Amino acid sequence: MSPHQQQSTLAAQGPAADAIATLWWVMLGASAVILLAVIGLITFAIAAPPERRRWLASSRIVIAGGIVFPVVILSTLLSWSLWATRGLVARPSAALRIEVVGEQWWWRVTYLDDTGRPSVVTANEIHVPVGVPVTLVLTTADVIHSFWVPSLAGKLDMIPGHENRMYLRADSRGVYRGQCAEYCGGAHALMAFYVVALPPEAFEDWLTAQARPAPEPADDFLRRGRELFLSTGCGACHTVRGTAATGVIGPDLTHVGSRTSLAAGILANNQGTLAGWIAAAQHIKPGNRMPSFNVVSGEELRAIAAWLESLR
Amino acid sequence: MARLAVTMALALAACGQPPAQATDGDAQAGRSLIARFDCGVCHTIPGIAGARGKVGPSLDGFAERAYIAGSLPNRPRVLMDWVRRAPEMAPNTAMPPFPFTDREALDVAAYLYTLR
Numbered sequence: 422m423s424p425h426q427q428q429s430t431l432a433a434q435g436p437a438a439d440a441i442a443t444l445w446w447v448m449l450g451a452s453a454v455i456l457l458a459v460i461g462l463i464t465f466a467i468a469a470p471p472e473r474r475r476w477l478a479s480s481r482i483v484i485a486g487g488i489v490f491p492v493v494i495l496s497t498l499l500s501w502s503l504w505a506t507r508g509l510v511a512r513p514s515a516a517l518r519i520e521v522v523g524e525q526w527w528w529r530v531t532y533l534d535d536t537g538r539p540s541v542v543t544a545n546e547i548h549v550p551v552g553v554p555v556t557l558v559l560t561t562a563d564v565i566h567s568f569w570v571p572s573l574a575g576k577l578d579m580i581p582g583h584e585n586r587m588y589l590r591a592d593s594r595g596v597y598r599g600q601c602a603e604y605c606g607g608a609h610a611l612m613a614f615y616v617v618a619l620p621p622e623a624f625e626d627w628l629t630a631q632a633r634p635a636p637e638p639a640d641d642f643l644r645r646g647r648e649l650f651l652s653t654g655c656g657a658c659h660t661v662r663g664t665a666a667t668g669v670i671g672p673d674l675t676h677v678g679s680r681t682s683l684a685a686g687i688l689a690n691n692q693g694t695l696a697g698w699i700a701a702a703q704h705i706k707p708g709n710r711m712p713s714f715n716v717v718s719g720e721e722l723r724a725i726a727a728w729l730e731s732l733r
Numbered sequence: 734m735a736r737l738a739v740t741m742a743l744a745l746a747a748c749g750q751p752p753a754q755a756t757d758g759d760a761q762a763g764r765s766l767i768a769r770f771d772c773g774v775c776h777t778i779p780g781i782a783g784a785r786g787k788v789g790p791s792l793d794g795f796a797e798r799a800y801i802a803g804s805l806p807n808r809p810r811v812l813m814d815w816v817r818r819a820p821e822m823a824p825n826t827a828m829p830p831f832p833f834t835d836r837e838a839l840d841v842a843a844y845l846y847t848l849r
Binding site: 688689691692693694696697698700701704705715718719720722723726727 | 769775787788820825831
């Protein structure tokens with residue numbers, strides 16, 4: 422999948438995005454036809470001999486072209502567009518519910534079980550089953566953000582004190598990129614995410630794996646990484662289920678090694694980027710809440726990064 | 734003049750090794766790998782979009798750098814090992830090992846040697 426297919430309104434992969442893409446093409450087509458007709462008439466009005474263009478000045482033409490035509494065409498297009506996009510606000514039944522909270526500048530993602538209790542907490546990556554309608558409950562922890570994954574659905578704002586709901590369905594397997602579409606502070610442009618659409622069985626496996634606590638370190642170096650993570654105080658802001666780290670200010674890192682990206686869709690996820698982010702979070706995303714932790718030795722930094730990468 | 738040229742050619746040949754910075758790798762493939770792994774999180778790297786990292790040294794002019802990590806001679810073989818197994822060569826380094834194949838390490842090295 423090329424990058425533009427990953428994030429494009431015109432590469433629709435679900436009913437909501439389909440409706441928006443159709444709306445765009447029909448509006449573009451209608452506007453193009455009208456524009457060409459107007460250009461033709463203007464050219465005719467300028468270039469034609471006076472006796473042949475005189476009819477253009479009659480009040481009947483002015484009323485027909487200036488009032489009747491726009492009212493009819495615009496009303497038709499408006500009615501059609503409301504009908505074509507009715508699915509965007511429809512409420513499918515028995516949908517999977519996922520809560521997404523916009524924060525400066527990342528996304529907290531919580532899967533809710535049938536009783537509405539959190540079953541899995543993750544960040545910056547939303548997995549959904551292909552072909553199954555999903556309800557996204559959108560809120561914000563601070564300022565207004567806007568949730569936008571163009572290949573799957575339209576934009577919807579995340580508004581303080583308000584809960585918005587988005588319904589989307591991914592019709593084909595893939596990784597779709599989304600980003601914040603409402604200016605939300607200095608690092609707004611560095612607030613992206615991925616939606617990963619998996620076959621339903623693979624999705625269930627993913628959900629089960631994510632609900633587990635972090636795996637035990639496989640060797641001494643990883644064990645050292647875990648100890649350093651805890652002794653450096655990372656657990657004040659981050660949760661790693663299965664350890665003493667239970668902070669809730671930053672993203673849950675229980676399975677951070679399994680994610681497509683780091684730092685809200687802006688970095689590849691490997692030991693190098695993990696180490697770099699820990700050491701220079703303020704240089705990479707200025708103003709975010711994580712300090713640059715260049716307080717441990719190079720070897721210790723590697724140990725922490727290696728342990729985090731092992732959390733799959 | 735001709736004699737000087739011959740003498741220099743002989744002197745170069747006598748070294749018995751190709752010039753230090755030549756590699757057979759594919760620099761463009763190396764550039765893609767560097768972008769994909771986001772090496773720019775830690776290093777400033779000319780020619781890589783967004784590579785303005787300040788965690789490790791800038792790689793600007795790397796082809797003419799004498800030592801890798803201030804301790805290892807900057808030779809193609811050494812560099813290929815370095816990008817894959819830095820901690821084994823300098824235990825205190827903050828640079829982690831990367832899972833490059835031989836070919837990929839060669840390509841990455843080839844790109845780094847285009848930085849003059």
